[in-house]
Amino acid sequence: MIVLANRAEIIVMTSVNLAIVGLGRGFMLTLPALRDNPAVRLRAAFSLRTEPREHFAKQFDAIACDSFESLLALDEIDAVYIATPHEIHAEQTIAAVRAGKHVLVEKPMAIGLKDCMAMEAAAQEAGKIIIVGPSHGFDAPIQKAAELVASGEFGAFRMITTFNFTDFMYRPRRPEELDTSRGGGVVYSQAAHQIDLVRRIAGLPVSSIRATAANWDPKRPSEGAYSALMTFEGGAWATMTYSGYAHYDVDELVGWISELGFDKDPQAYGAARRRLANMSPEDEIAAKVSRTYGPGSESDSPPRAPHHEHFGYLLVSCDKADLKVTPTEITVYGNSERQVIDIPPPRLPRVEVIDEFVGAITGEITPVHNGRWGVDTMACCEALLESSRTGEEISPGAIINNLSF
Numbered sequence: 512m513i514v515l516a517n518r519a520e521i522i523v524m525t526s527v528n529l530a531i532v533g534l535g536r537g538f539m540l541t542l543p544a545l546r547d548n549p550a551v552r553l554r555a556a557f558s559l560r561t562e563p564r565e566h567f568a569k570q571f572d573a574i575a576c577d578s579f580e581s582l583l584a585l586d587e588i589d590a591v592y593i594a595t596p597h598e599i600h601a602e603q604t605i606a607a608v609r610a611g612k613h614v615l616v617e618k619p620m621a622i623g624l625k626d627c628m629a630m631e632a633a634a635q636e637a638g639k640i641i642i643v644g645p646s647h648g649f650d651a652p653i654q655k656a657a658e659l660v661a662s663g664e665f666g667a668f669r670m671i672t673t674f675n676f677t678d679f680m681y682r683p684r685r686p687e688e689l690d691t692s693r694g695g696g697v698v699y700s701q702a703a704h705q706i707d708l709v710r711r712i713a714g715l716p717v718s719s720i721r722a723t724a725a726n727w728d729p730k731r732p733s734e735g736a737y738s739a740l741m742t743f744e745g746g747a748w749a750t751m752t753y754s755g756y757a758h759y760d761v762d763e764l765v766g767w768i769s770e771l772g773f774d775k776d777p778q779a780y781g782a783a784r785r786r787l788a789n790m791s792p793e794d795e796i797a798a799k800v801s802r803t804y805g806p807g808s809e810s811d812s813p814p815r816a817p818h819h820e821h822f823g824y825l826l827v828s829c830d831k832a833d834l835k836v837t838p839t840e841i842t843v844y845g846n847s848e849r850q851v852i853d854i855p856p857p858r859l860p861r862v863e864v865i866d867e868f869v870g871a872i873t874g875e876i877t878p879v880h881n882g883r884w885g886v887d888t889m890a891c892c893e894a895l896l897e898s899s900r901t902g903e904e905i906s907p908g909a910i911i912n913n914l915s916f
């Protein structure tokens with residue numbers, strides 16, 4: 512038994528023996544939080560490339576597996592973190608829960624609602640937990656905003672306005688990241704974050720989505736931008752805009768803090784497009800690999816982000832106040848005065864995800880971002896794409912119901 516002292520309370524936990532599948536960029540971003548949690552033991556890993564898995568085995572005194580099946584066959588493993596490309600999340604999650612493992616699966620949960628529902632059904636049948644994350648719905652400022660809205664202190668919740676302008680489409684990508692049928696584009700990769708954080712703050716079932724998504728750059732052939740109007744049961748709504756083609760950088764509106772919580776140099780303008788302009792397709796794949804885990808990568812001593820992560824500009828409107836949510840604070844614009852609620856700096860980024868995963872496994876908490884949560888977020892992503900295709904307002908619940916029968 513391990514006694515974990517966190518900020519608010521003392522929790523008694525058993526340890527979790529964890530295996531990793533996929534040692535890429537997503538894993539790199541989560542690794543500091545995994546190392547930080549004393550209940551987590553990193554015991555085994557599998558990825559397609561040999562070098563990263565051997566590095567992992569050396570770094571954590573763990574087992575380098577040479578297949579996914581051999582990893583699942585390890586009796587000592589309680590849980591698996593699936594950080595592989597979107598299109599294999601479903602098959603690997605279903606196999607893992609059937610092998611008796613709990614699963615943390617990267618966002619997006621999969622690339623189709625049918626697959627997400629099959630993952631959730633398999634987990635239910637096996638009595639195992641699925642957590643879908645990290646997403647920015649876990650970020651501490653978002654959780655604080657959700658608490659404030661739920662408290663009713665500022666009156667009825669009415670509306671969320673959020674937008675994000677990034678160079679997502681011009682970062683180094685694998686070919687499938689630019690192919691919608693294989694989960695590419697910003698709806699699967701980025702709307703999954705925006706929908707999660709909006710749903711977390713609203714705390715209400717989604718009634719409908721009306722959206723437009725488009726591909727503006729034939730050289731990067733997948734949806735790179737969208738705008739969506741989401742309505743909730745009871746009449747509140749959210750507007751969400753994302754551009755992965757942006758020349759403007761939304762970080763300017765949140766104190767020049769980057770999405771990952773680092774201070775950003777405003778002079779580094781246009782860096783992603785400049786780098787990409789000189790790359791061949793082979794160079795681009797090599798550049799993608801260079802941002803992943805392995806010998807010589809920054810995973811050995813990762814830089815520490817001083818601020819919380821964020822996902823762009825975010826304003827929450829209630830009857831008695833508007834709440835502006837940033838990586839450092841929430842400013843409450845009330846009827847006659849303005850107050851600032853400081854958000855304590857992060858222990859490390861993404862610790863909330865690992866705390867929720869471990870807490871769910873040990874039974875200490877009821878997780879928010881479970882398999883059913885992931886199914887609902889994916890139904891919203893699909894409603895967004897369908898609305899864009901048909902020009903109609905789409906109910907995510909109706910898409911789920913149509914698949915259930």
Ligand SMILES: NC(=O)c1ccc[n+]([C@@H]2O[C@H](COP(=O)([O-])OP(=O)(O)OC[C@H]3O[C@@H](n4cnc5c(N)ncnc54)[C@H](O)[C@@H]3O)[C@@H](O)[C@H]2O)c1
Binds near residue numbers: 617618
């Ligand atoms: N939450 C976040 O902020 C965040 C950030 C980056 C990536 N991600 C997610 O992580 C997932 C992976 O993306 P990435 O950018 O890390 O990709 P990546 O290409 O950097 O890494 C993918 C890893 O999976 C391995 N892999 C590929 N096919 C495999 C297979 N069949 N079996 C086992 N391993 C396999 C590769 O060897 C590599 O180690 C995606 O779903 C992505 O959305 C999430």
